């Protein structure tokens with residue numbers, strides 16, 4: 394099936410980002426399809442977070458285009474059409490980025506208060522409780538402070554906040570970093586379930602090979618200042634780029650592939666080697 398512009402949630406073209414002399418991206422192109430979970434991988438410092446920040450308007454690129462749901466965004470994040478697009482996404486930052494002086498419920502209410510100041514306190518509390526439960530936390534977590542939660546619970550609280558505005562698009566920066574393998578697998582399962590139930594498009598930065606095998610439809614690889622390849626894992630394995638081979642066919646990649654085969658969660662690897 395061909396990909397029309399309606400099928401594309403995020404279109405990035407010719408992106409350039411630099412900090413002083415350090416050029417992080419140059420001529421970077423990426424299309425994210427509607428309804429997919431795309432994993433974004435690359436060595437440390439290749440600019441995965443900077444790419445995400447460029448898309449959501451926290452980093453002004455030196456050149457390029459960013460279009461979300463067909464709307465050009467760069468330089469216009471606070472204006473009319475682009476401002477409305479911002480309401481259609483939720484973001485979970487790398488460390489959860491919860492406000493430590495607010496309870497979990499109050500954290501979830503922050504975007505609601507910002508965008509819907511007319512909502513009553515009762516309704517805010519109800520929506521927050523709903524999002525908290527949806528993110529796999531007990532409703533009793535609502536009045537707790539982030540410092541009272543485990544790492545896995547904090548991630549879920551961050552997810553609840555990212556889901557506050559009923560987003561169609563979710564940005565997640567290393568959501569399973571710091572979780573034990575069981576906690577990480579549970580978080581992956583939650584994400585896959587939410588993606589399916591809510592029809593989300595998910596932009597997921599990760600170093601976690603198990604996550605890639607378990608829930609990502611496609612994987613985009615950052616190297617040499619660009620997205621050097623994007624495809625399913627079997628498609629990437631067929632490429633002979635050294636970083637891709639080392640990453641997926643190195644010892645950790647092999648273990649993740651075996652685990653995925655055992656769990657029946659991985660892609661059909663027939664035909665790949």
Ligand SMILES: Nc1ncnc2c1ncn2[C@@H]1O[C@H](COP(=O)(O)OP(=O)(O)OP(=O)(O)O)[C@@H](O)[C@H]1O
Pocket residue numbers: 412417435436437438439440441442443444
């Ligand atoms: N605000 C900033 N000022 C200066 N340099 C920055 C800034 N933000 C990012 N960088 C640099 O840009 C490069 C890419 O950073 P980024 O955080 O996007 O990498 P990453 O691929 O997400 O890495 P990691 O996997 O380690 O999280 C790094 O060299 C980083 O030091």
